[in-house]
Amino acid sequence: MTIFFFLHIIIMRSDILNDDILRATKKVVVDAGHGGTDPGAINGNVYEKDFNLEVSNYIYNRLKELGVPVYITRDTDETFDRNERVRRILNAFGNSSDVVVLSNHINAGGGDSHCVTNV
Numbered sequence: 761m762t763i764f765f766f767l768h769i770i771i772m773r774s775d776i777l778n779d780d781i782l783r784a785t786k787k788v789v790v791d792a793g794h795g796g797t798d799p800g801a802i803n804g805n806v807y808e809k810d811f812n813l814e815v816s817n818y819i820y821n822r823l824k825e826l827g828v829p830v831y832i833t834r835d836t837d838e839t840f841d842r843n844e845r846v847r848r849i850l851n852a853f854g855n856s857s858d859v860v861v862l863s864n865h866i867n868a869g870g871g872d873s874h875c876v877t878n879v
């Protein structure tokens with residue numbers, strides 16, 4: 761939850777995203793981790809995939825409002841494998857140095873990390 765609030769504050773304070781940062785960061789891909797049959801971390805009836813989707817949709821919509829070219833890998837509770845995730849990320853804006861990929865996860869402690877790498 762700390763991560764969510766941190767991201768929320770940064771995105772809400774558009775004065776922090778000044779012109780220099782917007783010019784330097786040309787394109788953003790927002791990746792909502794997990795989804796569909798892959799719930800990620802589970803605590804009772806709370807699924808990581810749902811938090812990831814909510815945070816990612818918020819970031820996507822806020823960046824779009826600010827005029828930043830932005831793409832989201834999923835905006836619904838959708839199942840796809842890691843290869844499809846990487847394909848969507850690369851197809852959004854290519855693989856140049858002006859593309860930032862935000863892969864959102866809210867993991868439970870003690871598990872292995874499972875991030876998208878080699879993008």
Ligand SMILES: [Zn+2]
Pocket residue numbers: 793794800801808865866867874
């Ligand atoms: Zn995760």
